[in-house]
Amino acid sequence: MDGRQDKVAGAMKLLADGDREGATVLLRAALADAPDDPDGLHGMACVARASGRPDLAIGLAGRAIAILPAAHFHITLGCALQEQGHLEPARAALHVATLREPRDPRAHAALAAVLGESGRWGEAEASLRAALDLRPADTALLLDWGRAAVLAGGTDVVPRLAAGRFVAEDAGRLHELAGLLSERGRNAQAERLYRLVRDLCPERGAAWANHGAVLFALNRHEDALAALEQADRLAPDVAETLNNLGLVLMALGHLPRAGEVLARARRAAPDDVRIAINDATILADLGEDGEADRLLRGVLADPVAAGGMEGVRAVFNRGTLLLARGDLAEGWRSFEARTLLLPETRWPDIGPWDGSALPHGRLLLHAEQGIGDAIQFLRYLPLCLRRVRVVLVLPPSLHRLARTMPDPDGLIASPCLLLPPGASVPDDVVARCGLLSLPYLLDVAEVPPFAPYLLPSGVEGAAFRVGVCWAGNPAFRFDRRRSIAPAMLAPLGDVAGLRFVSLQHGAVAEDRPFAMETVGMGDWLETAQVIAGLDLVVTVDTAIAHLAGAMGRPVWLLNRFGGDWRWSEAFDRAEPPRWGNGTSRWYPSLEQFRQTEPEEPDDAWRAPIRMLCGALARWRRGDL
Template sequence: MLAQVLKRAARVWADRGKPGRETSPAVPEEVGAGVPSGDEKDAEAVFVSLLRQNPESPEALHGLGRLQGMRGELAPAGRNLAEAVRLKPDFAEAWIDLGNVHLMSENPEEAESAYRRALAVDETSALAWCNLGICQQRRSQLTQASESFRRALDLNPRFGLALRHWVGIQAKLDWPDGAAELLEHWADTAPDDAEAQAAVGFMYLTHRFRPDLAIAHFDRAVALGMNHAELHGNHGIALQDLGRIDEALASYDKALQLEPENRAVRFHRSLAKLLVHDFEEGWTGYELRLLGEEYPRRNFRFPRWDGTDLSGKTILVYAEQGLGDEIMFASCLPDLIARSGHCMIECHERLAPMFRRSFPTAAVHGGSQHDEPGRLSHLPPIDCCIPVGSLPLHFRRRLEDFPQHAGYLKADEARVSYWRRSLAALGPGLKIGISWRGGTRQTRQSYRSMPLETLVPLLEVPGAHFVSLQYGECRDEIARLGAVHGSVLHHFPAAIADYDETAALLGALDLVISVCTAAVHLGGALGRPVWVMAPLGPEWRYGTTGEGTMPWYPTCRVFRQTAPFAWDEVVLRVRNELIAYRDEN
């Protein structure tokens, strides 16, 4: 009877290992849903009765301690479980439960010690390895935690909680060598395990940037009965990456039916809305970015501007996100400056000279988004503030709100003249800037970039000289291009290192052809002709349909993929258009 009561008592901890309690310790896998409160009371009565008969029964102490832990009575639970393992040092399950109580009591060192005692008794306990991993993860020991979760999965490839934690750590560690292959191996051994299929889909989505393959695994997980908000949210992201926006929105809505307040899903849904130019709803959801873990906290003492009258008031606009974002959102600054008594602009220090030139009535302060707000304390009194990425919420709520501008940023005219003379020395013909790689690994660099060699058909167009606008080290690529293909790509590193000089160079070029990079935003903000080569599922800034202009930049034209990574046909279309453009000019 005691064994049955212990098993029933174990069930009441089952929810601690279910989705939504990802930082809680796991419980034995044979347990199911929670038992009715009457069963819990019956179990407690049995344990109390047994302890009256035998105060030193390890099993009864363990059962009572487990029930107390479930109820949050951590102090008595810890005492009873500690007594159980004192009386029976090889009681592995009691050691695990004692570790769980320590972990819930925010004593990770004691918890780790208890889990290791359990493993000393039974090193084949997947449960102990998993909970040890959770403990190590809480202590930011990610490498050790990864190994513990791996041990748990080696023992039980279907251990869903261990798998979710292990995959999350691999993503944080940028998928060390062999991790993706190991995950695929586990999934192959359990083709009917929904957790494994969802995990492989997540890896394809975030590591290998293959949304098509991710969708296949997400679909398999759904077919196997998985119905988690996170799964439907990731499914939506993969569909969005393939330009299947209606289906993506349907997946996001499924996720939100399960978890209406899921911030990540609501945010990605807002990006889908922005992609299809539903700005009214899109900008509202876009505000959720401010709550993200990766978003730097700026504790300004000024209130957030809510769109009210700014006559006679001073507003601070502060920087966020990347250089391209700062440039793009700066298109709203003329609107804000016109409405405010005085405008102060914080921007990246590389943009400060150009912003001062472009917005002469504003006070521009260059710096870093990670600077302490106190560094602005010397400024005149400020009435309110707003992050630059929130300006469209007030000024770009409809497609008609985007101005048909000829450029709102200004390059240094003297340097533009210098670069015109320098480029003229290359000989007659169009002078065209080229960029083939954009972003970082975290911003899908491989998905939105192409090898330089892919541009060879474009670089062979006669009557044009091509200039590299590529940021970062690229001299070896350019040298190899010339050696293998005989293509000439001019490179001026000094012009790329200094962003104000980059603006002057762009001002002297006849055309910019680029993948999705900051060069697109700089060229468009300067009012220069820009052709963007966009992936099938681009960032929300580039829209999803047609080869027309971008709302942000009337002089930008978008050339889109028709299949993932299918750059060759995009380059061929650009080549044909360039020949026509050359003949017209």
């Protein structure tokens, strides 16, 4: 190596150590001996970049390339062009670098950076994959690849990331990557990365808190509880941790403790309206409606909070409070806030209905939320059809059942079209509306008079056959509070003289509490036909309760403390219950066996189940 090369090599070492001035001195000396030396020119381009002068670097690198088109000169030129905002010329220069030296991972990584900045994340991911193949142990490259792969919407990044040898200093970037996955609804992948961050930083409360939050999003409530409790131990009184911990406790049915934790969260962040709304929710579940209402009205009194989405959420939550009190007029109005929280996106070109007559078109009336909601609010369909013609959109599993609605006056058959699955919306549809909006838009401020409106006639039950449903949809965040562990229902099987039939849908149907008959249940019409042949239905708060009630069949509802607004005491019938401790104006054939105290989950169902077993024995004997 001659003296000039020694100067350039020494300058590049000084530059790598952060000594720009020393590097400049050596490079100028080298260029004084040979002004057109490409390595010296390239070295000066690197100094210019390090000094925040990519404009000078572009010219210097260009001169070097004109003399010797080396791959690493193209890398420097491409990076300088990127820093100046010239993305397409930068991409071209870096593409040349990968062609000239395909074994240089720096070229592929630099090209990926430009492609990513251009929004071409699929190509960026491919370039980073090529760089990783050349340098598989480089964790920085691995994290860059993971980010590009997520932004490209590609495959599961976690298996490859799991092979990385990360250290605590990588936790920040892993956390950012987990956040990207969560934002895109890929929580199962995000959970594995948050767990990795937690394992890298086991003494950081925030790492446990983030892992707990994503576990809650995955409905892994017990795991979330353990993680959030550890987060609270490591970093006490962090409002966000306490907020999530309170929600998890609420979902698991630990209501008093959830109230205590959310009260702590509110003390830690008294101005956080999200926490205030969550605290109001648990207060309502604990039966403290007045305090819950006070909190929600406080949120709505703040012009800033009231004008945002948290204000919308407060209106909705207050609507459920009002409905639970039986204030239907104001309750239905506030309940409409759900359409802003969960906007309907399937028909963006069809505007919402305002409740008026439509003389020149039809209304698209669609189901929303769960099957039970659709069944309950189909009772308003005849009232709607007195005002407008309807195209009805229901889940396919409800189609055959909906066709059993009685129609003595021809009110349904002519003005209502049940849209077949996959069919296009007719051209004459001019407005849309969710089923749950009908009471508000039709100005129905009382529970409508009841007559069975789904499969109203059927085979009468015989031989004391009792259908049982013990669990709802496990995807519902608070399903653990409404569903019952099968083993807890085992005492029902000891009631003599009854034949039990499983009405349980889904995977949990195989885990029966005791020996019982199983029947084929395909769509909801087949389920209704099974119910028509029963003497009694016993169920938790699921669509089965609504279906049996809508058919006018006897149904006993096992209901949680602080349950859904529609089962509140405000909707009990005037006459006392015959068997349980509650009734329902929504379905006169329904009686409730309510939890009466906010007890711990292992204890909360014991009293209602004892009451139910006693009622079953009396019912079997014919006692009143």
